[in-house]
Amino acid sequence: MTNQPTESVRHAMPANTERGPEAYAIDGLTPRLAFAPDSRSEAAMLLRAANAAGLVVAPQGGRTATGFGRPLTEYDVALDLRGIHRVVEYVPDDLTVTVEAGITLAEVQRVLGEHGQYLPMDAPPDDHVTIGGLLATAKTGAWRGHLGSPRDHLLGVEVALPSGELARSGGRVVKNVTGYDLHRLHTGALGAFGVIVEAAFKVSPRPAQTMTLAAPAADQHEAMRVARATWDASLATRALTLLGGAAAAHLGLPARPTVIVEFAGQAAAVERSAREFEGLAGRTETPTADLWRKLRATHGDTATTVARLGVPPSLVADVVASAEGAGGRAWGHLAAGAVIVHGDIGVDALRRLRAMAEERQGFLQLEHAPVDLRREFAPAEPGDGDLVRALRDRFDLKRTINRGRWGSGL
Amino acid sequence: MTTTTLQALVSDLRRALGPRHVLDTPEDLIAFEYDATIERALPDVAVFPATTEEVAAAVLLARRYGVPVVPRGSGTGLSGGAVPVNGGVMVVLTRMNRIVEIDTLDRVAVVQPGVINLHLQEALAPHGLTWAPDPSSQRVCTVGGNVANNSGGPHTLAHGSTVNHVLALEVVLPDGRIVNLGSRVPDAPGIDLRGLMVGSEGTLGIVTRATLRLVRASESVRTFLAVFDSVEAASEAVSGVIRRGIIPVAMEMLDQEIIRIVEPRIHAGYPLDAGAVLLIEVEGLAEGVAQDAATVEAACLEAGAREVRSAEAKAERDALWEGRKAAIGAIGAAAPAFYLLDGVVPRTRLPAVMKQVMALTAEYGFRCANVFHAGDGNLHPNIMFDPAEPDAERRVLALGEAIMRVCVDAGGSVTGEHGVGLEKRSYMEWVFRPADLDAMTMARDAFGGAGFFNPCKVLPGGHGCATGHAAELAAVMSDPRVYV
Ligand SMILES: Cc1cc2nc3c(=O)[nH]c(=O)nc-3n(C[C@H](O)[C@H](O)[C@H](O)COP(=O)(O)OP(=O)(O)OC[C@H]3O[C@@H](n4cnc5c(N)ncnc54)[C@H](O)[C@@H]3O)c2cc1C
Numbered sequence: 001m002t003n004q005p006t007e008s009v010r011h012a013m014p015a016n017t018e019r020g021p022e023a024y025a026i027d028g029l030t031p032r033l034a035f036a037p038d039s040r041s042e043a044a045m046l047l048r049a050a051n052a053a054g055l056v057v058a059p060q061g062g063r064t065a066t067g068f069g070r071p072l073t074e075y076d077v078a079l080d081l082r083g084i085h086r087v088v089e090y091v092p093d094d095l096t097v098t099v100e101a102g103i104t105l106a107e108v109q110r111v112l113g114e115h116g117q118y119l120p121m122d123a124p125p126d127d128h129v130t131i132g133g134l135l136a137t138a139k140t141g142a143w144r145g146h147l148g149s150p151r152d153h154l155l156g157v158e159v160a161l162p163s164g165e166l167a168r169s170g171g172r173v174v175k176n177v178t179g180y181d182l183h184r185l186h187t188g189a190l191g192a193f194g195v196i197v198e199a200a201f202k203v204s205p206r207p208a209q210t211m212t213l214a215a216p217a218a219d220q221h222e223a224m225r226v227a228r229a230t231w232d233a234s235l236a237t238r239a240l241t242l243l244g245g246a247a248a249a250h251l252g253l254p255a256r257p258t259v260i261v262e263f264a265g266q267a268a269a270v271e272r273s274a275r276e277f278e279g280l281a282g283r284t285e286t287p288t289a290d291l292w293r294k295l296r297a298t299h300g301d302t303a304t305t306v307a308r309l310g311v312p313p314s315l316v317a318d319v320v321a322s323a324e325g326a327g328g329r330a331w332g333h334l335a336a337g338a339v340i341v342h343g344d345i346g347v348d349a350l351r352r353l354r355a356m357a358e359e360r361q362g363f364l365q366l367e368h369a370p371v372d373l374r375r376e377f378a379p380a381e382p383g384d385g386d387l388v389r390a391l392r393d394r395f396d397l398k399r400t401i402n403r404g405r406w407g408s409g410l
Numbered sequence: 411m412t413t414t415t416l417q418a419l420v421s422d423l424r425r426a427l428g429p430r431h432v433l434d435t436p437e438d439l440i441a442f443e444y445d446a447t448i449e450r451a452l453p454d455v456a457v458f459p460a461t462t463e464e465v466a467a468a469v470l471l472a473r474r475y476g477v478p479v480v481p482r483g484s485g486t487g488l489s490g491g492a493v494p495v496n497g498g499v500m501v502v503l504t505r506m507n508r509i510v511e512i513d514t515l516d517r518v519a520v521v522q523p524g525v526i527n528l529h530l531q532e533a534l535a536p537h538g539l540t541w542a543p544d545p546s547s548q549r550v551c552t553v554g555g556n557v558a559n560n561s562g563g564p565h566t567l568a569h570g571s572t573v574n575h576v577l578a579l580e581v582v583l584p585d586g587r588i589v590n591l592g593s594r595v596p597d598a599p600g601i602d603l604r605g606l607m608v609g610s611e612g613t614l615g616i617v618t619r620a621t622l623r624l625v626r627a628s629e630s631v632r633t634f635l636a637v638f639d640s641v642e643a644a645s646e647a648v649s650g651v652i653r654r655g656i657i658p659v660a661m662e663m664l665d666q667e668i669i670r671i672v673e674p675r676i677h678a679g680y681p682l683d684a685g686a687v688l689l690i691e692v693e694g695l696a697e698g699v700a701q702d703a704a705t706v707e708a709a710c711l712e713a714g715a716r717e718v719r720s721a722e723a724k725a726e727r728d729a730l731w732e733g734r735k736a737a738i739g740a741i742g743a744a745a746p747a748f749y750l751l752d753g754v755v756p757r758t759r760l761p762a763v764m765k766q767v768m769a770l771t772a773e774y775g776f777r778c779a780n781v782f783h784a785g786d787g788n789l790h791p792n793i794m795f796d797p798a799e800p801d802a803e804r805r806v807l808a809l810g811e812a813i814m815r816v817c818v819d820a821g822g823s824v825t826g827e828h829g830v831g832l833e834k835r836s837y838m839e840w841v842f843r844p845a846d847l848d849a850m851t852m853a854r855d856a857f858g859g860a861g862f863f864n865p866c867k868v869l870p871g872g873h874g875c876a877t878g879h880a881a882e883l884a885a886v887m888s889d890p891r892v893y894v
Contacts, residue, residue: 091758093652093653093757094757094758094787095652095757096756116655138597138602140597144596148570148574151574151605152570159849161849165845165848165849167846167848167849168842168843168846169846169850171822171823171841172756172821173754173755173756173787173821173822173823173826174757174786175562175786175788175826175827176825176826177562177571177609177826177827177829178823178825178830178838179830179838179841179842179846179847179850179868180609180854181560181573181605181606181608181609182606182850182853184573184605184606184608185601185602185603185605185606185853187602187605188599188600188601188602189601189602192601194849204657205652205657206655208655232626234626234628235695236694236698265694265695265698266697266698266701266702267701268697268698268700268701269694269698269701271697272695272696272697273695310593310595310596311595312513312515312516312518312594313515313516313517314515336596336597337516337596338597357595361593361594361595362593362594362595363593363595363598363599365598365599379598379600384589384590384591384603386587387583387601387856387857388603390856390858391601391852391853391856393856394852394853394855394856395849395852406601
């Protein structure tokens with residue numbers, strides 16, 4: 001009797017798509033089954049079979065962000081999407097690309113790079129992040145405040161629903177208001193309304209030139225003054241990040257509050273930006289070329305607690321200082337108001353930081369943390385609770401996908 | 411609704427909103443029976459709330475009396491979105507026109523939905539800030555309408571549509587609840603109901619307050635007027651610019667027909683014998699702009715431009731833009747009637763699609779003026795006709811439908827910025843499969859407004875909604891009266 005549901009799922013899937021479940025543990029739970037389908041329709045088949053059998057499915061890509069949201073409460077079947085990874089259509093002259101969700105961001109960048117283009121997204125920690133995972137978590141990096149978020153570049157998606165249907169919204173053209181933009185609903189939803197299996201994006205030409213500079217400051221106020229003036233000067237900025245002293249030291253820079261900036265664009269604009277930045281900061285250094293890569297990789301190092309705060313830009317320096325004061329390593333992307341805090345700074349410090357953010361209509365989100373901490377710091381209301389429940393009831397009544405991620409009953 | 415129930419509803423609304431802010435006589439209501447299309451349908455009553463609570467009160471009363479609610483901004487919509495096809499309570503948001511806050515430090519504005527787009531821009535300009543959405547109707551249209559339609563504009567090419575510039579929304583739902591979607595600080599964890607609400611055309615909720623993301627105005631802007639012998643050559647230049655790795659902030663095309671209508675009236679300096687002109691704008695740091703400018707010029711000349719003029723001073727740039735901005739209005743004065751289409755195609759398909767559009771127009775025996783967002787592949791053919799001619803309307807509708815088909819067959823879609831509204835509902839089935847539409851229906855139903863909030867819009871079908879392309883299309887034949 002207990003084996004029946006799993007057998008029915010197994011029966012529905014081609015044998016060669018089954019994997020050993022041990023490699024797919026999440027939140028301390030090991031699933032009973034795991035599948036890595038080769039196609040979108042197979043992914044939909046798996047969802048339909050699991051839904052019919054009353055089993056809980058956790059879709060996953062590069063497994064770099066399985067600690068997002070509340071801990072899973074049940075977990076029967078792993079859906080590994082990495083086998084669904086084709087480039088469906090790429091028209092360089094249209095600046096659009098359509099890919100399957102299991103492809104990695106790194107692979108997309110490689111394909112686009114052959115035509116001097118890229119997806120202007122630097123979601124940490126890069127290489128293993130799949131497009132589906134990136135969208136489901138709405139992860140962003142240092143470019144976000146300057147180039148926009150994945151949501152802004154997304155043109156349309158196809159999702160697999162628990163009913164076994166495949167449903168599309170949007171399209172492949174760069175400007176489109178036909179129908180409800182369900183793709184925006186799916187972005188950041190951690191699978192609540194279906195599993196993203198395909199996505200179309202607007203892509204960008206690669207900048208002709210980039211340049212990274214670092215300006216160590218006497219203290220956090222000086223760092224903030226430089227960062228703020230740089231932002232206000234509307235230079236050719238692609239990233240503008242304020243590092244706390246500990247974060248700077250971790251990246252091999254002097255252990256002082258430091259502003260790091262990346263300029264990108266036409267050579268003349270980049271050079272002028274660099275000159276102005278030097279003027280604003282007084283003294284700058286040229287850090288090693290892999291600074292940003294190291295910063296992103298740090299973000300993906302999940303040995304400790306990783307918190308992300310959203311605050312008004314004017315509060316970034318204070319939050320960075322406060323987090324480092326509590327013993328963490330912290331940095332903040334000024335324009336997006338995103339502060340990342342690394343380290344086991346303790347529950348009281350986390351509460352303090354959260355209060356600081358919430359007082360200014362911001363938030364604190366744990367991206368990686370022990371299960372009990374994640375329960376305490378889970379977002380109270382994922383949007384409007386009643387609406388989310390009503391939507392979830394229609395798209396996934398049995399809570400087949402990621403049960404518990406959005407709280408009890410969701 | 412019987413007269414007595416209507417009278418009861420009206421007096422309840424008057425009690426809730428004050429007697430001066432509820433209109434129910436046909437003479438008063440006639441101003442609210444259409445948007446910038448010509449489908450006409452009278453609401454049973456129009457209300458002018460001043461606060462979110464009054465909007466909620468009106469919604470609850472409409473609900474109690476079982477009549478639909480249709481939100482309306484300035485009524486400049488081009489897809490029949492604000493036309494109350496099933497009557498009911500029209501909620502006109504123009505009294506809620508306060509700019510609540512401009513936070514220059516964190517670059518956020520909070521506004522009520524009835525704020526006129528241009529008024530917001532004027533308030534931001536002294537701070538060196540702008541709100542990116544810039545529909546050509548910005549002198550009249552409301553921020554609420556921009557949000558509801560996810561409107562675009564010439565500068566959408568670089569900045570994206572309205573949705574990219576909305577941080578949070580206060581919304582009144584069909585059950586009268588007031589909710590806040592999104593957050594003032596971007597990227598809050600949670601379900602992005604804000605993103606679904608933008609572009610939902612008043613079918614999911616009524617926007618009563620919007621928190622907007624602002625951007626700094628650029629240091630340097632340069633506008634080009636490139637003159638071509640043909641639409642094909644101009645389209646080729648659009649591709650050429652993008653192929654060279656540049657995305658200008660705007661690339662707008664005007665064809666010969668529209669140039670000949672606009673130029674004598676506006677004197678923007680477009681050569682009357684040109685086959686097409688492109689307005690191209692680049693902005694950023696002065697150094698970058700200079701470099702981009704050289705590239706743009708080279709791409710235009712390579713595609714066969716016979717002249718490329720450039721303007722840097724604001725007055726000169728505004729003069730070049732004046733012709734573009736006044737174009738639609740000028741058509742209204744030049745033809746007894748016209749039908750404005752909104753289709754979108756992959757930009758590389760533009761030359762081929764434009765050729766098909768021209769051929770079809772000739773085949774149907776009409777004149778067609780094109781003024782559109784070429785950089786985005788967003789077409790706006792304007793079919794001019796004389797309604798007095800026998801059979802003209804039917805043939806115009808058939809032509810419009812044929813052009814929409816061409817867009818869909820080219821891998822595009824049936825609306826790039828004007829919305830589905832009433833006009834494009836039947837075409838939804840050309841673009842989406844039944845399962846896709848089912849998912850959209852599920853999303854709409856979760857908000858509880860089906861048949862109640864702006865009925866017969868966006869999705870095909872629906873109880874008590876007219877069906878068939880002819881019925882819907884007859885709805886949207888443009889009428890010059892709207893523009894003069
Ligand atoms: C000459 C001209 C040029 C135009 N140029 C452009 C252009 O460049 N780009 C472009 O995208 N559009 C353009 N439009 C179309 C139109 O101006 C836009 O769609 C505009 O955003 C509509 O705003 P409005 O206030 O007039 O809305 P309305 O026409 O009053 O309403 C539009 C839709 O929004 C709903 N709605 C209005 N307010 C609210 C609210 N507060 N909450 C919920 N729903 C609401 C209505 O029910 C309706 O469905 C143009 C129109 C004209 C006449």
